[in-house]
Amino acid sequence: xxxxxxxxxxxxxxxxxxxxxxxxxxxxxxxxxxxxxxxxxxxxxxxxxxxxxxxxxxxxxxxxxxxxxxxxxxxxxxxxxxxxxxxxxxxxxxxxxxxxxxxxxxxxxxxxxxxxxxx
Amino acid sequence: xxxxxxxxxxxxxxxxxxxxxxxxxxxxxxxxxxxxxxxxxxxxxxxxxxxxxxxxxxxxxxxxxxxxxxxxxxxxxxxxxxxxxxxxxxxxxxxxxxxxxxxxxxxxxxxxxxxxxxxxxxxxxxxxxxxxxxxxxxxxxxxxxxxxxxxxxxxxxxxxxxxxxxxxxxxxxxxxx
Numbered sequence: 026x027x028x029x030x031x032x033x034x035x036x037x038x039x040x041x042x043x044x045x046x047x048x049x050x051x052x053x054x055x056x057x058x059x060x061x062x063x064x065x066x067x068x069x070x071x072x073x074x075x076x077x078x079x080x081x082x083x084x085x086x087x088x089x090x091x092x093x094x095x096x097x098x099x100x101x102x103x104x105x106x107x108x109x110x111x112x113x114x115x116x117x118x119x120x121x122x123x124x125x126x127x128x129x130x131x132x133x134x135x136x137x138x139x140x141x142x143x144x
Numbered sequence: 145x146x147x148x149x150x151x152x153x154x155x156x157x158x159x160x161x162x163x164x165x166x167x168x169x170x171x172x173x174x175x176x177x178x179x180x181x182x183x184x185x186x187x188x189x190x191x192x193x194x195x196x197x198x199x200x201x202x203x204x205x206x207x208x209x210x211x212x213x214x215x216x217x218x219x220x221x222x223x224x225x226x227x228x229x230x231x232x233x234x235x236x237x238x239x240x241x242x243x244x245x246x247x248x249x250x251x252x253x254x255x256x257x258x259x260x261x262x263x264x265x266x267x268x269x270x271x272x273x274x275x276x277x278x279x280x281x282x283x284x285x286x287x288x289x290x291x292x293x294x295x296x297x298x299x300x301x302x303x304x305x306x307x308x309x310x311x312x313x314x315x316x317x318x319x320x321x
């Protein structure tokens with residue numbers, strides 16, 4: 026059984042990891058979490074981004090946003106680079122998220138076939 | 145409709161976040177003895193007047209400008225009514241809003257719980273400056289989870305960090321089994 030006492034130790038461990046990885050994020054990942062996004066399966070997509078970014082130890086933040094306005098393309102994810110350039114990925118799932126973290130966030134290569142332009 | 149109670153919870157809680165709530169209280173009751181499943185979300189956000197309370201129950205209304213329909217509250221209401229349950233929506237301008245669905249636990253159409261821990265943690269991650277309080281009540285136990293208590297332990301580390309959020313989700317799910 027987990028107890029909140031264990032959380033303190035985990036917090037200290039996480040703090041150490043974050044201190045090593047200091048500096049600004051290279052990418053900002055924004056996941057559409059409106060009614061449409063949630064119903065279409067945005068929750069596992071969001072979690073896949075968070076977990077994979079941590080696993081690969083990459084510098085990127087993940088945030089939630091409400092409806093982006095293109096509900097039929099949900100789950101929708103926008104990725105902004107440091108210069109503010111936006112890439113919109115559509116009809117996302119957890120597997121695509123893992124691939125996008127590796128290629129786009131890890132190596133800077135946009136996964137064109139998953140973008141809105143490819144639809 | 146949403147596939148689970150947890151997705152419904154997350155969706156309705158996001159209304160509270162957008163209504164600039166400082167405090168959000170979520171109560172989830174799951175009882176065989178009372179033949180009851182209920183989900184209540186209470187906030188101290190900007191609230192709604194009578195006209196708005198009626199409008200938000202209509203799927204062809206939304207406060208958003210990105211699209212013309214809003215399904216969150218209509219989904220919530222339909223879920224309750226489909227399960228021979230009741231739906232309550234009370235709100236007061238500048239005071240807050242309370243929304244509650246109560247259903248018969250034995251009814252076929254009560255959605256599964258889904259990943260409640262995930263929904264609670266994701267709701268908190270929407271805005272970590274908001275105080276979230278979650279109460280779970282079943283026949284055997286009660287459990288409460290308060291974001292202030294967690295904030296105090298974490299200090300300057302965000303709840304959204306991968307290790308922290310996955311630990312908290314597992315902690316909540318274990319506690320409400």
